[in-house]
Amino acid sequence: MRTSELIGCQVYDTAGQHVGTVHDLHFRLRPQPGGSQACQLDALECGGIGFGHRLGYGENAMRGPWPFPQLFRYLARRSVAVPWTEVTAVNRPRIDISSRRDQLQPARRQRT
Amino acid sequence: MTRWDEDEFTANDLLLDRELIDCHGMPAGRVDDLELSDPEPGEPPVLTALLCGPTAFGPRLGGRLGTWWQAIGRRLRLVSGSYPNRIDAGLIDHVDRLEITLLAAREHLDSYRFRRWTEEKIIGRIPGDTT
Numbered sequence: 401m402r403t404s405e406l407i408g409c410q411v412y413d414t415a416g417q418h419v420g421t422v423h424d425l426h427f428r429l430r431p432q433p434g435g436s437q438a439c440q441l442d443a444l445e446c447g448g449i450g451f452g453h454r455l456g457y458g459e460n461a462m463r464g465p466w467p468f469p470q471l472f473r474y475l476a477r478r479s480v481a482v483p484w485t486e487v488t489a490v491n492r493p494r495i496d497i498s499s500r501r502d503q504l505q506p507a508r509r510q511r512t
Numbered sequence: 513m514t515r516w517d518e519d520e521f522t523a524n525d526l527l528l529d530r531e532l533i534d535c536h537g538m539p540a541g542r543v544d545d546l547e548l549s550d551p552e553p554g555e556p557p558v559l560t561a562l563l564c565g566p567t568a569f570g571p572r573l574g575g576r577l578g579t580w581w582q583a584i585g586r587r588l589r590l591v592s593g594s595y596p597n598r599i600d601a602g603l604i605d606h607v608d609r610l611e612i613t614l615l616a617a618r619e620h621l622d623s624y625r626f627r628r629w630t631e632e633k634i635i636g637r638i639p640g641d642t643t
Contacts, residue, residue, distance in 0.1 A: 401557055403523055403546040404571040425523040425546075427559065429516055436513050439559035439601070441548060445522065484556045 411446045411482060411495045419480065419501050420446035426481060426507075444487070444495070445507040447479030480504040514601070517608040531611045532564070532599070534618040541623035543612065544568035547598065559601050562612070564623035565589075567596035588626060597622035 403425055411419040424445040429437045463469060482497055482504060489496040518526065527543055534540040545568040548557035566585025570578045589595060599614065599621060606613040618624040635641055 401548045401550055402563065402568075402571065403528070403548065404568075404574075407523075407572070408574060424525075427521055427523065427527075429519045437516070439514075439516075441557045441559075442520070485554075 405492055409493050409495045411497060413501045414498055415500055417501055422446050441484050443481040443483045445479055445481055479507040481507040514604045515606045526607055526609060533611050533613045535615055536617060538618055540618035540621055545572055561601055562599040564597040
């Protein structure tokens, strides 16, 4: 599997409602028995901020020019993190999950 | 063992589009895509390799432009070459927000093959070349 097969997919919740477009993948390091670390895919970040996020606006790292920071911050509020454990099917361009949209956490809150 | 600057990160924050630096400090390419393991039921996918070159970047671009980009890269690769250029995750030494340092020399990486061919066949033949 490649990240390009996941990024850009449309995510639908258990009720068939559109959750958003996958714009980033969240990874977490997990210690392995041999002392090494595995870089595991933890969650899919979905929402409408993909382009602004890649320009650095997603984490308030950019100050200007006006009105882009305000606009992308507004769009970022709607981004949610879909834990990989909730993913039930990946059939590009559609990903189905086993929870409802209102049960998902904001994408950036999960990272703190 | 790979040293990571952060325990949690996103692909765009730390991996995608980062410059690859070989063990001698020389540029060795750029990360265009990531390869993940096909997960067992109930297990998450794990990063297995960094992918480089037009055959990795084309699918990320998507659409007709991405298909063309990928087709160009496919025609420029060796028949025996990996598809796309693949750097195993075990070769990663250090990952930070600016670059990814590798344990191998760039001469041994698939991602450097086209650049070496360009240096030998084109740049090297230009009078005054110092490569």
